[in-house]
Structure formats: C-alpha cells, structure tokens
Amino acid sequence: METYDILAKVKSGDISVEEAEQYFRKKPFLDMGYAKLDTHRKVRSGFAEVIFCSGKSDVHLLNIFGKLYEEDGEVFGTRASAAQYEFIKKDYPNVQYDEISRIIKIEKPDKKKVGKIAICSAGTADIPVAEEAAQTAEYFGSHVDRLYDVGVCGLHRILSQLDILQSANCIVAVAGMEGALPSVIGGLVDKPVIAVPTSIGYGASLNGLSALLTMINSCANGIAVVNIDNGYGAGYMATQINRLGVKNEVKV
Structure with a gap:
C-alpha cells in the first residue's frame, strides 16, 4: 500500500495506529538474497520498481515478479522473452505479454490516463x-x-x-x-x-x-x-x- 492509503485507512478506522506503525517500520527494501527489491521507490519517486527481465534466471524472475505484484497489486517488466512469459504464466495466468515491445505486466484495471x-x-x-x-x-x-x-x-x-x-x-x-x-x-x-x-x-x-x-x-x-x-x-x-x-x- 502507498503512504496515502495507509493514512486514509487509519483515518477511517480500517486499521489501527499500531498496524500503520508496523508498516512504516518495514525496511525500505525487501532482501531476497539475490535481489533487494526497492519497495519504497513509489513512495519516494511516484514510480514503483520495474523489472529488467533480460539475463535473469527463470526462478529469480518469477520470485521477483511475484513479490512486486504482491506489494503493489501490479507489476511491469521490460525486455522479457516469450519463454520467460510462458514460465511466469504458469503461476500468474492473468499476466500479459506484448511480443513487439517485449513488455510483460499485470496491470490494475480501469487505470486513469x-x-x-x-x-x-x-x-x-x-x-x-x-x-x-x-x-x-x-x-x-x-x-x-x-x-x-x-x-x-x-x-x-x-x-x-x-x-x-x-x-x-x-x-x-x-x-x-x-x-x-x-x-x-x-x-x-x-x-x-x-x-x-x-x-x-x-x-x-x-x-x-x-x-x-x-x-x-x-x-x-x-x-x-x-x-x-x-x-x-x-x-x-x-x-x-x-x-x-x-x-x-x-x-x-
């Protein structure tokens, strides 16, 4: 969740101050050993972290893709191959892939442009x-x-x-x-x-x-x-x- 969403939920009573405090105490990155995902990047810059897919192993890519999706409800990757798409699709059947741009993503519906x-x-x-x-x-x-x-x-x-x-x-x-x-x-x-x-x-x-x-x-x-x-x-x-x-x- 974004900072604004957390504060709004506290205001509405959906979550407690203590629960919100636990969120803000989280590290600004998620250490996966082979990757350190910048989960606070959207808070700082307004843009969530994006995956550069080329060169990543299938397992690493799948786990990174899943964690970012879990964090933000959507995820975006560049320079993905068709084989990488097929591998991710097994776990995330709603993933989209464009062969021309080599973009792979799960996007929130009805996003305002x-x-x-x-x-x-x-x-x-x-x-x-x-x-x-x-x-x-x-x-x-x-x-x-x-x-x-x-x-x-x-x-x-x-x-x-x-x-x-x-x-x-x-x-x-x-x-x-x-x-x-x-x-x-x-x-x-x-x-x-x-x-x-x-x-x-x-x-x-x-x-x-x-x-x-x-x-x-x-x-x-x-x-x-x-x-x-x-x-x-x-x-x-x-x-x-x-x-x-x-x-x-x-x-x-």
Missing part, C-alpha cells in the same frame, strides 16, 4: 522501441498518442500531425538510420522532445551510434537524448514531464 504524450517512430522497424516507450508511459498513467512511420523521407507525414504534436505535454521521437526525426520535430513544437536512437540501419549506422551522435548534435532546441534502444527510459521521463504539465493545467 492523464495528460498527453505523443510518441513518434521514424519507421516501422523502430516500432518495438517506440512501443516500449508508449506502454511504459501508459502503465505509469499517461495518455499516449502513437504516430508511427512518420520519418523525414516523407515530411508531409509528420506535418499532417502537427495538431497532436503541439497539444502534447511531451514528445518522444524514435529513429534509427541517421536519426533526423527529433530535429525536425524540435523545430515545430514548444514542448520537450525526448530523442531515442535505435539500432536500426545499415552498416555505417553502427548499431545506433550514428543516430545517437546526430541527436546529441541536433541544432534544434529542447531535445534530450536517451541511450540507444532505451524506450523504457524515454517513456519514464516523458511521464515525469507529462505529470508536471498536468499539475500546471490544474493550477491554471
């Missing part, structure tokens, strides 16, 4: 990284508009979406090859643009390094760059910006 984030991919081959960003942002409560295959080879495609871009609190631009899309978008909007280089491209793209360098050297203002293929990091940061935008709208 606020604000607006626009997530753009230059090409169809960039969609897996864009979807990782989109599903991360949605899981953390952001409304997402997807604008896919709007790369610079056909500028009319992105220009036709200006209304959506300019109304978003934040934009995520995902591109491989030479990585020019964020610069184009950055010159069209007054909102932050998070650039995500992907490893898509021919040999001289150097597995995303060319796109990364292009984005870092962009002449457009208001662009921040995350690591190659890091859709999760972009979706997380976009949600932080989106939450600030929503707070400002409420104040106005």
Whole structure:
C-alpha cells in the first residue's frame, strides 16, 4: 500500500495506529538474497520498481515478479522473452505479454490516463522501441498518442500531425538510420522532445551510434537524448514531464 492509503485507512478506522506503525517500520527494501527489491521507490519517486527481465534466471524472475505484484497489486517488466512469459504464466495466468515491445505486466484495471504524450517512430522497424516507450508511459498513467512511420523521407507525414504534436505535454521521437526525426520535430513544437536512437540501419549506422551522435548534435532546441534502444527510459521521463504539465493545467 502507498503512504496515502495507509493514512486514509487509519483515518477511517480500517486499521489501527499500531498496524500503520508496523508498516512504516518495514525496511525500505525487501532482501531476497539475490535481489533487494526497492519497495519504497513509489513512495519516494511516484514510480514503483520495474523489472529488467533480460539475463535473469527463470526462478529469480518469477520470485521477483511475484513479490512486486504482491506489494503493489501490479507489476511491469521490460525486455522479457516469450519463454520467460510462458514460465511466469504458469503461476500468474492473468499476466500479459506484448511480443513487439517485449513488455510483460499485470496491470490494475480501469487505470486513469492523464495528460498527453505523443510518441513518434521514424519507421516501422523502430516500432518495438517506440512501443516500449508508449506502454511504459501508459502503465505509469499517461495518455499516449502513437504516430508511427512518420520519418523525414516523407515530411508531409509528420506535418499532417502537427495538431497532436503541439497539444502534447511531451514528445518522444524514435529513429534509427541517421536519426533526423527529433530535429525536425524540435523545430515545430514548444514542448520537450525526448530523442531515442535505435539500432536500426545499415552498416555505417553502427548499431545506433550514428543516430545517437546526430541527436546529441541536433541544432534544434529542447531535445534530450536517451541511450540507444532505451524506450523504457524515454517513456519514464516523458511521464515525469507529462505529470508536471498536468499539475500546471490544474493550477491554471
């Protein structure tokens, strides 16, 4: 439970002050030996801990997945394989898996989505990284508009979406090859643009390094760059910006 929920239950009489005290005395992490789960991360930052599934053994992943689900009533993992999904599904039949983004999750139903984030991919081959960003942002409560295959080879495609871009609190631009899309978008909007280089491209793209360098050297203002293929990091940061935008709208 979150701190607010605990205090609300004390106020309503559902739990005693002593029971609440026991909750707050818990360690801010759960020591499992091979993992120390940061169970207080949501209290501190507003975002619960997420599982990076790649490289974990099946047993470790299953136990971590279960503990986080038990703690928060939902759980989210990135870079999961189909085999890992099948293994977890045996114990948690309600788990969901997306083969494109490789996201695995159990999500609370009817979650409210606020604000607006626009997530753009230059090409169809960039969609897996864009979807990782989109599903991360949605899981953390952001409304997402997807604008896919709007790369610079056909500028009319992105220009036709200006209304959506300019109304978003934040934009995520995902591109491989030479990585020019964020610069184009950055010159069209007054909102932050998070650039995500992907490893898509021919040999001289150097597995995303060319796109990364292009984005870092962009002449457009208001662009921040995350690591190659890091859709999760972009979706997380976009949600932080989106939450600030929503707070400002409420104040106005």
